[in-house]
Amino acid sequence: MEQIAYCGLNCFECPAFKATIDNDDELRAKTAKLFSSGSVILKPEDINCYGCHSDYRLTKLCARCKISLCAEMKDINTCAECENYPCPKINDFCPIGSAQRDKLDSIIPWRH
DSSP states (O other): OOOBOTTSOBGGGOHHHHHHHTTOHHHHHHHHHHHOOSSOOOOGGGOOOSOTTSSOOOTTTGGGOHHHHHHHHHTOSSGGGSTTOSOHHHHHHSOTTSHHHHHHHHHSGGGO
């Protein structure tokens, strides 16, 4: 099963998404630790995400995602649909050879 985020991530492979759809508090706690950084400290209750195409996402982290904000402004489903693809944001976040980049590259194969 797939639900593709703007950046090419398959949401069903993301621990935040899995924890939310499975209502798994143990996975929420592990994901909060995994996704926390010096500038953003997450708590298990912060881990609630139904994907970047929903109105309900991981507010402390993904809501400020430059990729999703750009894609929403351009009203596109994935970055592969953008006339500027691949842009520096994608090159930094999804390097060539990554699963996310391969997914984006495969979405509109006639562009390559």
